[in-house]
Amino acid sequence: xxxxxxxxxxxxxxxxxxxxxxxxxxxxxxxxxxxxxxxxxxxxxxxxxxxxxxxxxxxxxxxxxxxx
Amino acid sequence: xxxxxxxxxxxxxxxxxxxxxxxxxxxxxxxxxxxxxxxxxxxxxxxxxxxxxxxxxxxxxxxxxxxxxxxxxxxxxxxxxxxxxxxxxxxxxxxxxxxxxxxxxxxxxxxxxxxxxxxxxxxxxxxxxxxxxxxxxxxx
Numbered sequence: 001x002x003x004x005x006x007x008x009x010x011x012x013x014x015x016x017x018x019x020x021x022x023x024x025x026x027x028x029x030x031x032x033x034x035x036x037x038x039x040x041x042x043x044x045x046x047x048x049x050x051x052x053x054x055x056x057x058x059x060x061x062x063x064x065x066x067x068x
Numbered sequence: 069x070x071x072x073x074x075x076x077x078x079x080x081x082x083x084x085x086x087x088x089x090x091x092x093x094x095x096x097x098x099x100x101x102x103x104x105x106x107x108x109x110x111x112x113x114x115x116x117x118x119x120x121x122x123x124x125x126x127x128x129x130x131x132x133x134x135x136x137x138x139x140x141x142x143x144x145x146x147x148x149x150x151x152x153x154x155x156x157x158x159x160x161x162x163x164x165x166x167x168x169x170x171x172x173x174x175x176x177x178x179x180x181x182x183x184x185x186x187x188x189x190x191x192x193x194x195x196x197x198x199x200x201x202x203x204x205x206x207x208x
Contacts, residue, residue: 012185024123025124025125025126026071026126026127028124028125029125029126029127030123032126038126038129040125041125043125045124
């Protein structure tokens with residue numbers, strides 16, 4: 001799974017801390033998602049997509065390898 | 069109170085409880101130790117009630133993995149240890165004197181029951197979460 005969270009965060013001028021507060025997770029979780037170390041749950045993925053007002057697939061894209 | 073401050077407070081309370089318990093143990097006062105621990109628990113509950121901690125799903129995932137690994141290591145270790153401790157007493161191997169046998173066998177029994185208890189808790193919680201998360205039914 002690849003994601004463009006960093007790009008969308010930058011587009012909305014949000015820091016990792018601010019984004020973490022908005023989606024009710026820790027900053028470490030945001031960092032882990034951005035670095036493809038952690039796959040968010042479907043609920044969190046929807047939350048992120050809703051926050052940026054885009055579809056989930058605009059932020060997250062599926063790839064066969066490196067699943068956690 | 070934010071998460072960072074909450075963590076600092078937790079460390080401070082743990083330090084305070086540790087200090088009280090160490091003072092109590094040097095003085096031999098069980099009452100002081102109990103009072104210290106209870107005070108620490110009350111303060112911890114108070115601090116926790118003041119802070120809004122977001123449920124962090126990554127932390128939950130880490131806890132799940134850590135718990136799974138702990139179970140996977142601890143259950144066989146307990147089982148094998150209890151087996152090894154009980155085996156000589158059944159086989160009649162005279163490595164220990166008669167008095168020592170009692171302790172070794174008792175320890176083996178304790179380990180065996182602990183392993184059993186652990187497996188039962190796992191089975192019950194597995195059954196509970198399986199039902200809760202929609203498994204176990206045979207609806208089409």
